[in-house]
Amino acid sequence: MKIFSAAQIREADAFTIAHEPISSSGLMERAAGKCAAWLEDHYSPVHPVYIFCGKGNNGGDGLVIARLLLDHGYTVRTGILQYSPKASADQELKLQALQEHYSSTVYDIGDISDFPALPANAIIIDAIFGTGMSRPIEGWTAGIIHLINDQRQKHVIISVDMPSGLMADESNRHTAVVQAHYTLSFEFYKLAFLLRENAPYAGEVHILPIGLHPDYITQTPARYHLSDREIMRTIYRPRDPFAHKGTYGHALLIAGSYGKMGAAILSARACLRAGAGLLSCHVPQCGYDIMQISEPCAMCITDEDPRYNTHFHQDITNTNYKAIGIGPGLDTQPGTAKSFEHLLSGWQRPMVIDADALNLISVYPFLLARIPAGSILTPHPKEFERLFGPSANDTARLDLLSKQAVSLQIYIILKGRYTAIACPDGAVYFNNTGNPGMATGGSGDVLTGILTGLLSQDYSPKAAVLLGVWLHGYAGDLAAAHLSQEAMTATDIISWLGKAFQEGI
Numbered sequence: 001m002k003i004f005s006a007a008q009i010r011e012a013d014a015f016t017i018a019h020e021p022i023s024s025s026g027l028m029e030r031a032a033g034k035c036a037a038w039l040e041d042h043y044s045p046v047h048p049v050y051i052f053c054g055k056g057n058n059g060g061d062g063l064v065i066a067r068l069l070l071d072h073g074y075t076v077r078t079g080i081l082q083y084s085p086k087a088s089a090d091q092e093l094k095l096q097a098l099q100e101h102y103s104s105t106v107y108d109i110g111d112i113s114d115f116p117a118l119p120a121n122a123i124i125i126d127a128i129f130g131t132g133m134s135r136p137i138e139g140w141t142a143g144i145i146h147l148i149n150d151q152r153q154k155h156v157i158i159s160v161d162m163p164s165g166l167m168a169d170e171s172n173r174h175t176a177v178v179q180a181h182y183t184l185s186f187e188f189y190k191l192a193f194l195l196r197e198n199a200p201y202a203g204e205v206h207i208l209p210i211g212l213h214p215d216y217i218t219q220t221p222a223r224y225h226l227s228d229r230e231i232m233r234t235i236y237r238p239r240d241p242f243a244h245k246g247t248y249g250h251a252l253l254i255a256g257s258y259g260k261m262g263a264a265i266l267s268a269r270a271c272l273r274a275g276a277g278l279l280s281c282h283v284p285q286c287g288y289d290i291m292q293i294s295e296p297c298a299m300c301i302t303d304e305d306p307r308y309n310t311h312f313h314q315d316i317t318n319t320n321y322k323a324i325g326i327g328p329g330l331d332t333q334p335g336t337a338k339s340f341e342h343l344l345s346g347w348q349r350p351m352v353i354d355a356d357a358l359n360l361i362s363v364y365p366f367l368l369a370r371i372p373a374g375s376i377l378t379p380h381p382k383e384f385e386r387l388f389g390p391s392a393n394d395t396a397r398l399d400l401l402s403k404q405a406v407s408l409q410i411y412i413i414l415k416g417r418y419t420a421i422a423c424p425d426g427a428v429y430f431n432n433t434g435n436p437g438m439a440t441g442g443s444g445d446v447l448t449g450i451l452t453g454l455l456s457q458d459y460s461p462k463a464a465v466l467l468g469v470w471l472h473g474y475a476g477d478l479a480a481a482h483l484s485q486e487a488m489t490a491t492d493i494i495s496w497l498g499k500a501f502q503e504g505i
């Protein structure tokens with residue numbers, strides 16, 4: 001699913017109005033009608049509804065919602081924030097329509113003292129600003145936003161299209177923004193919903209389709225995308241009935257050190273469960289028995305070093321590996337750094353680089369330029385900062401992420417609630433599977449194994465990152481559904497990977 005900017009959403013509205021028999025006022029009726037229907041599905045008329053409207057089209061939506069709910073027997077009070085003498089044409093039109101039958105329910109808000117006392121069970125609808133937000137809210141208008149937020153413990157707050165105060169595609173943290181329980185957003189996800197710094201604002205997002213013109217959606221390029229099942233279906237390739245183990249590649253996993261062999265086991269199991277044909281694991285001597293006993297399906301190469309991997313660069317001279325994954329539990333010994341440097345000089349195909357391998361690159365930044373094109377880096381935010389430096393805010397970090405992926409011609413997976421996958425062509429895909437149960441040691445090691453397993457089967461790096469991150473989160477969601485977010489561990493993500501292949505695509 002494409003994620004459009006606020007400017008593109010305005011274009012999509014205008015395109016729809018120009019190419020379909022619908023006016024802007026009609027489109028507003030349709031959008032607000034979807035909101036009203038959602039509200040009626042979720043709340044009965046015993047709940048008094050308090051709608052706060054701005055003077056733009058978001059306010060217009062609020063006025064239509066007010067009329068429709070009143071028509072259906074709800075008690076509604078609609079306050080209009082008079083922060084500007086001017087209103088949009090459709091807002092004026094919808095105000096007239098509301099006042100025609102229900103003028104006694106409408107009042108003006110010109111200061112915080114006009115904020116109403118809310119009865120028990122009241123629902124707050126925030127229709128003050130939508131995608132037209134162009135600057136932080138100030139003065140008494142900001143005061144009204146704060147008063148709305150003060151009601152959060154007692155009343156449900158529902159934002160129309162966007163929480164008022166939030167800008168669709170720019171960072172504006174530390175400003176007055178509605179903290180909604182639900183956001184009913186039209187047609188598309190907005191970039192703002194996917195940023196960590198905006199976590200307090202949108203609440204649960206429901207996307208309501210309003211029939212924007214499909215030609216605009218397919219023809220307009222977008223920089224940001226949200227991964228979905230449709231994309232996975234175009235990527236996934238069922239196995240060939242005549243396949244043999246050579247068909248799906250020989251993967252090499254370089255992982256583990258004394259005290260961190262678990263990371264290597266998790267990656268190895270995940271790599272095999274993702275479908276690799278053969279897997280060899282390069283481990284330090286202390287890890288030999290552990291790996292052989294824990295994972296009989298994997299072969300084992302033992303380092304000369306008893307505790308660390310320091311001689312793995314030699315492996316690539318003997319076997320024609322299809323994919324290499326490096327990093328989980330690796331440690332950052334000088335010998336490991338040397339061997340990594342040699343490996344990067346001799347290996348030219350895409351590889352998966354995670355955890356301590358990323359930390360080594362942070363310490364020896366000249367290695368960045370030696371990463372083979374098409375490789376996959378999987379940093380969490382701290383590792384990302386160590387690699388590429390700090391960012392002022394989430395949108396700045398997103399720009400940095402994309403810039404680095406383009407300039408190094410690699411894929412960078414910035415892990416989190418909505419993992420962001422930056423591609424060498426500048427596109428960024430957000431992933432929506434996964435849950436906080438995955439915030440547990442070893443989850444990232446599992447992802448590295450899955451990605452290595454997919455690369456070894458000849459999935460392109462782009463296909464591997466999109467499918468791998470999706471399946472990893474999907475398996476995590478299945479694990480959480482069966483075990484709870486608290487009780488699930490990284491091992492359970494691997495256990496549910498099979499079901500994720502069956503049900504998630």
Ligand SMILES: NC(=O)C1=CN([C@@H]2O[C@H](COP(=O)(O)OP(=O)(O)OC[C@H]3O[C@@H](n4cnc5c(N)ncnc54)[C@H](O)[C@@H]3O)[C@@H](O)[C@H]2O)[C@@H](O)CC1
Nearest residue numbers: 013028031056057058129130131132133134135136137161
């Ligand atoms: N045909 C359409 O264009 C449709 C638009 N829709 C609604 O329209 C919304 C966008 O409407 P608008 O573009 O009118 O924008 P908004 O309703 O978001 O408000 C923008 C207005 O507020 C002013 N403003 C922006 N930031 C401000 C601030 N910090 N302090 C004070 N004033 C500020 C702007 O100058 C402008 O007049 C969408 O979010 C959606 O709710 C929907 O009705 C669907 C159809």
Ligand SMILES: Nc1ncnc2c1ncn2[C@@H]1O[C@H](COP(=O)(O)OP(=O)(O)O)[C@@H](O)[C@H]1O
Nearest residue numbers: 415416417434435436438439441442443444445
């Ligand atoms: N709240 C969350 N929602 C969705 N996914 C999450 C959440 N917390 C963690 N994850 C996922 O779990 C993985 C954790 O990776 P990482 O921090 O590297 O773990 P580790 O180093 O312990 O293996 C990432 O893929 C991340 O996207």
Ligand SMILES: [K+]
Nearest residue numbers: 126129162164
């Ligand atoms: K709003």
